[in-house]
Amino acid sequence: MNRKHGFTKFVIVVPSVAIREGAKKSIEQTREHFASHFDGVRVNDFVYDRTKLGRVREFATAADIQVMIFTIQSINSANNVFYDPNQEALGDQAAAEWVAKTRPILLVDEPQSVEGGLRGAGRKALEAMQPLVQFKYTATPVNPVHTLYRLDAFDAFQLGLVKRIWVDGASVRDAANGPYVQLIDTEAKKGQAPRAKIEIHKQFASGPKPEQVWAYDVTASKTCQAAAQSTPG
Incomplete structure (x- = not known):
């Protein structure tokens, strides 16, 4: 998306801290790989921290590729500091406003957990960032809109993307504790x-x-x- 369309602002939203750490680790592990394939272009990523709101301003104003990673719990309450306009580090603008001005590309993992339903607090938090587009990744979609790619369990197995598990049964011969x-x-x-x-x-x-x-x-x-x-x- 950066090479073809010039997009530089990306927000990843996940349902838990464990998945957040996994997303950050994946970016770290693939950083050199993608840099080698995209003319040395590097991704600057960080985890949103309510005590370091200045980093949100840097996300909005930087010219290079910026990736901000959220857990939905860190921004899904109305009285959260993310929506507080009285922040000196942000020039008296809310962090949500800085993000919304960039019209980011939103990547949502497990949207059925993140959004909290059609009227959930999570969905409102995502909408507050005014994303240009949302890409949702899930194995169990609740409200599918436009499916871009589908990878079911059979296809994943055929492509060798999942572990093969062999299941066998066990029985006891000459046992008198069953019908005979x-x-x-x-x-x-x-x-x-x-x-x-x-x-x-x-x-x-x-x-x-x-x-x-x-x-x-x-x-x-x-x-x-x-x-x-x-x-x-």
Whole structure:
């Protein structure tokens, strides 16, 4: 965006301190890589600190590429110092006003957490910076608007971007603590309901043990007996 369009003001907003530190670390680790690919152009990045508001003014007035990293918690309350115009270090202008004048490119990580819903405080904080455009990155979009790029779990796996996890199951053989039924034999006699001899685990005082029993349909058995009794000798 800087090479093609000349944009120099970028704001990264994340949902937590841990992710903020990860974003800053990623920039540090890739600084030399991108400098080598973009004619030595370097990114000047910093984490927003309410006790160092002068850095916000430098962000707004510097001519080089500036990247400011926020956690949404640091700016999402109305009485936050970010919106206080009575700041000597900022020429009696609020930090939010300095940022808004630059019309920054806003990069939002996990917007469903950052924004706090359609009317959330986080969404209002983002709008206060009057970004020229917002790019939102999430695996679980709640209110998708214009999808520029989609990378689902299958594509990520195919591209080798995620770790492969093999899942296997385990079972215990010859264990007596689960359901067990085994067919041993069947029997069908005239005038009697068909029945089956099965082996089951039966609970005894000393524990479960296999035992063979006959199983049959009680209703069918009674029907067969009634039919046999009504048949003339």
